[in-house]
Amino acid sequence: MAFTPSSSGPHDLALKNGSVVLPDGTVNTTVYVRAGLVSAIGGEAPAARTIDCTGLTILPGVIDTQVHFREPGAEENEDLATGSRAAVLGGVTGVFEMPNTKPTTSTPEAVADKLARANGRMWCEHAFYVGATSDNADECGTLEQLPGTAGIKVFMGSSTGSLLVSEDAMLERVLRSGQRRVAIHAEDETRLKERLDERVEGDAASHPVWRDDETALRATRRVLALARKTGRRVHILHVTTPAELELIAANRDIASCELTPQHLTMSAEDAYPRLGTLAQMNPPIRSAAHREGLWHWLHQGLPDVIGSDHAPHSLEAKSRAYPASPSGMPGVQTLLPLMLNHVAHHRLSLRRLVDLTSAGPQRLFGLVRKGRIAVGYDADFTIVDLKARWTIKEDWLASRCGWSPFTGEEITGRPIGTLIRGQQVMWEGSLTGTPVGQPFRFDATDRPA
Numbered sequence: 138m139a140f141t142p143s144s145s146g147p148h149d150l151a152l153k154n155g156s157v158v159l160p161d162g163t164v165n166t167t168v169y170v171r172a173g174l175v176s177a178i179g180g181e182a183p184a185a186r187t188i189d190c191t192g193l194t195i196l197p198g199v200i201d202t203q204v205h206f207r208e209p210g211a212e213e214n215e216d217l218a219t220g221s222r223a224a225v226l227g228g229v230t231g232v233f234e235m236p237n238t239k240p241t242t243s244t245p246e247a248v249a250d251k252l253a254r255a256n257g258r259m260w261c262e263h264a265f266y267v268g269a270t271s272d273n274a275d276e277c278g279t280l281e282q283l284p285g286t287a288g289i290k291v292f293m294g295s296s297t298g299s300l301l302v303s304e305d306a307m308l309e310r311v312l313r314s315g316q317r318r319v320a321i322h323a324e325d326e327t328r329l330k331e332r333l334d335e336r337v338e339g340d341a342a343s344h345p346v347w348r349d350d351e352t353a354l355r356a357t358r359r360v361l362a363l364a365r366k367t368g369r370r371v372h373i374l375h376v377t378t379p380a381e382l383e384l385i386a387a388n389r390d391i392a393s394c395e396l397t398p399q400h401l402t403m404s405a406e407d408a409y410p411r412l413g414t415l416a417q418m419n420p421p422i423r424s425a426a427h428r429e430g431l432w433h434w435l436h437q438g439l440p441d442v443i444g445s446d447h448a449p450h451s452l453e454a455k456s457r458a459y460p461a462s463p464s465g466m467p468g469v470q471t472l473l474p475l476m477l478n479h480v481a482h483h484r485l486s487l488r489r490l491v492d493l494t495s496a497g498p499q500r501l502f503g504l505v506r507k508g509r510i511a512v513g514y515d516a517d518f519t520i521v522d523l524k525a526r527w528t529i530k531e532d533w534l535a536s537r538c539g540w541s542p543f544t545g546e547e548i549t550g551r552p553i554g555t556l557i558r559g560q561q562v563m564w565e566g567s568l569t570g571t572p573v574g575q576p577f578r579f580d581a582t583d584r585p586a
Contacts, residue, residue: 147182147183147184147185148169148170148171148176148177148182148183148184148185149170149171149172149184149185149186149559150169150170150171150184150185150186150187150188150516150559151167151168151169151170151182151184151186151187151188152167152168152169152170152187152188152190152195152518152520153167153187153188153189153190153191154167154189154190154191155168155190155191155193155194155195155520156193156194156195157178157194157195157510158194158195158196158197158487158488158491158510159178159509159510159511160496160509160510160511163194163487163488166178166179167179167180167181168195168510168516168518169182169184170516170559171559172559173515173516173558173559173560174506174512174513174514174515174516174558174559175510175511175512175513175514175515175516176512177512178510178511178512188554188561190520192522192524193520193521193522193553193554194487194520194521194522194523195510195518195519195520196228196487196491196494196495196518196519196520196521197491197495197496197507197508197509197510197517197518197519198229198230198231198262198495198507198508198515198517198518198519198555198556198557199228199229199230199231199472199473199494199495199519200229200230200231200232200233200262200494200495200498200499200504200507200508201224201229201231201232201233201444201445201447201469201472201494202232202233202287202395202442202443202444202498202502203233203235203320203374203375203395203397203444203445203446203447204220204224204232204233204234204235204444204445204446204447204448204469205234205235205237205446205447205448205449205465206219206220206221206232206234206447207220207238207449208220208238208251208254209238209239209240209250209251209254210238210239210240211238211239212537213451213537214449214450214451214454214537214538215449215467215536215537215538216537217234217251217254217255217258217259217263218258218259218260218572219535219536219537220232220234220447220449220469220536220537221258221259221260221261221263221572221574222260222535222568223447223467223469223470223534223535223536224260224261224469224470225260225261225555225557225562225563225568226470226533226535226552226555226563226566226568227469227470227471227472227473227474227552228473228474228519228520228521228552228554228555228563229261229469229470229472229473229519229555230261230262230517230518230519230555230556230557231261231262231263231264231507231517231557231574231577232261232262232263232264232469233263233264233265233266233287233444233502233577234251234263234264234265234266234287235266235268235290236265236266236267236268236290236300237268237292237300238251241268241270241300242265242266242267242268243267243268243269243270243272243273243280243300244273244280245280245283248265248267248280248283248285248286251265251285252265252284252285252576255574255576257572258572259572259574260557260562260568260572260573260574261555261557261562261574262507262517262557262574262575262576262577263285263574263575263576263577264285264286264287264576264577264579265285265286265287266286266287266288266289266290266320267280267281267283267286267288267289267290268289268290268291268292268300269289269290269291269300269302269311269319270300270302271302271307274302274307274310274311274314275310275314276314277289277311277314277315278314278315278316279315280315281315281316281317281581281582282315282581282582283582284576284582285576285577286582287320287502287577287579288317288318288319288320288502289311289315289317289319289320290319290320290321290322291308291311291319291320291321291322291360292322293308293321293322293323293324293325293326293356293359293360294322294323294324294325294326294329294348294352294356294419295326295329301326303325303326303327305359305363308359308360308363309363309366309367312363312364312367312369312371313367313369315369316369316581317581318370318371318372318393318501318502319369319370319371319372320371320372320374321356321357321360321371321372321373321374322374322375322419323353323356323357323360323373323374323376323381324348324352324353324356324419324420325351325352325353325355325356325359328351328352328355329347329348329352332347332348332349332352333347335347335349336459336460337459338458338459338460339458339459340459341409341413341414341416341417341459341462342405342409342410343459344409344417344421344459344460344464345405345421345422345423345424347460348419348420348421350378350380350423350427352420353376353377353378353381353420354378354380354381354384357373357376357381357384357385358384360373361384361385361388361391361392364388364391364392365388365391368391369391370391370392370393371391371392371393372392372393372394372395372441372501373385373392373393373394373395374394374395374444374446375395375396375397375400375420375444375446376394376395376396376400376431376440377400377420377421377423377427377431378423378427378430379427379430379431379433379434381394382394382430382431382434382439382440383434385439386434386437386439393440393441393442393501394439394440394441395440395441395442395443395444396431396435396440396443396444397443397444397445397446397468398443398445398468398471398472398475398476399418399422399445399446399466399468399542400422400423400427400428400431401428401431401432401435401475401476401479402428402475402479402543403416403422403428403542404422404423404424404425404427404428405421405422405423405424405425405427406424406425407425408422408542409422412542413459414455414456414457414459414462415455415466415540415542416466416542417455417459417462417463417464417465417466418446418448418464418465418466419464419465432484435485436485440493441493441497441500441501442493442494442497442498442501443472443476443490443493443494444472445468445469445471445472446465446468447467447468447469447472447536448464448465448466448467448468449465449466449467449536449537449538450463450465450466450538451538451539452538452539452540455540466541466542467534467536467538467540467541468541469536470533470534470535470536470541471529471541471543472494473494473519473521473552474529474548474550474551474552475543475548476490476493476494477490477521477523477548477549477550477551477552478546478548478549478550480523480550481523481524481549481550482549487523495507495508495509496508496509502579503579503580503581504577504578504579504580505577505578505579505580505583506578507577515557515558516556516558516559517556517557517558518554518555518556519552519554519555520552520553520554520555520556521550521551521552521553522550522551522553523549523550524549524550525549525550525551525553526547526548526549527547527548527551528545528546528547528548529541529543529544529545529546529548530544530545531544533566553565557573557574558573558575560573
């Protein structure tokens with residue numbers, strides 16, 4: 138029997154008749170909410186409002202740990218409002234947003250500006266990465282302590298934007314400044330420059346030839362050596378090669394990693410002939426053999442999290458002939474549907490998906506009161522229909538760029554509702570209420586009252 142303190146009065150909300158994914162198993166029970174927190178699990182108690190979740194599954198709120206919402210500087214592609222709308226429509230309750238904006242998010246003033254822009258406009262919880270540069274390398278330890286920051290992000294290889302820390306000496310300075318886990322885009326800039334001639338005009342299929350396995354592996358090997366030397370933990374983003382995962386597995390005391398739904402779902406053999414530059418991203422979509430290698434390591438216990446690397450560009454920009462076309466594709470709204478489809482096809486369990494998208498982000502980054510359905514935690518819920526069969530259509534997409542490489546894909550498993558701190562922001566494909574997103578709190582920076 139659930140213990141419900143009688144002195145606290147009725148609950149604000151009850152989610153009834155759903156299958157609830159709890160830390161110790163999935164049970165059909167009632168979850169109660171009071172003042173934005175989970176107040177009780179199970180039992181019968183009065184509540185001001187009830188949502189009937191019959192036939193639905195209630196997950197802890199899904200967290201996407203890598204998105205590019207393009208504001209400020211490229212709002213023609215996305216902004217904090219449109220990107221977060223796409224997030225909650227896809228069942229995502231929180232995001233970590235990347236620093237390669239214009240200007241870059243590399244100073245206290247830029248962080249404050251993003252937090253101010255997000256206030257009252259973002260639909261989901263949020264934190265902003267600070268980009269490492271040659272100018273702020275020795276101040277990263279101070280910058281990572283700013284409220285609302287997810288930590289420091291390093292681009293070892295050139296990607297969208299002007300942030301680049303490609304030399305070991307500079308990277309070592311960044312790693313020696315601070316204590317929080319540093320997020321790494323691991324592609325070797327020297328090798329990228331050496332292999333520019335591998336790009337074939339008008340042929341996006343040459344993208345993974347240019348940005349080959351060795352480009353990724355060399356950067357990952359370098360940063361792991363520096364992490365070992367400095368005693369700093371690193372987080373390797375959007376890993377695309379099995380060889381990198383094998384290396385990371387041998388260095389788990391200092392390294393964590395992320396995969397994307399795109400690299401777990403797409404293959405070069407299909408994607409480039411069918412989609413052309415719409416399949417172009419960094420690191421690139423690789424072969425089906427690479428994809429199956431990622432699944433092998435996922436079943437071995439890697440990665441730690443799934444991130445979408447949502448990086449929208451307009452169709453006009455993407456229609457330029459390769460290599461003038463920009464790299465990146467939208468993904469925050471399709472992250473959960475794609476992974477639910479993999480669950481439906483028995484490629485991973487629902488419990489493992491929850492670990493990758495909720496418990497994993499909480500554990501890895503020290504999120505306060507997030508990542509699980511438990512009394513005292515924030516009432517962030519992603520409610521899904523595991524059996525719903527549907528097709529991703531353009532009119533469902535909310536990103537300002539207006540397209541997805543997965544349009545037309547038939548999916549099993551659909552986000553039905555998104556609740557943040559007990560407030561319903563999406564139900565059955567429609568936004569409800571108003572933007573309620575607040576900055577994430579982290580163990581490393583939180584100062585309880």
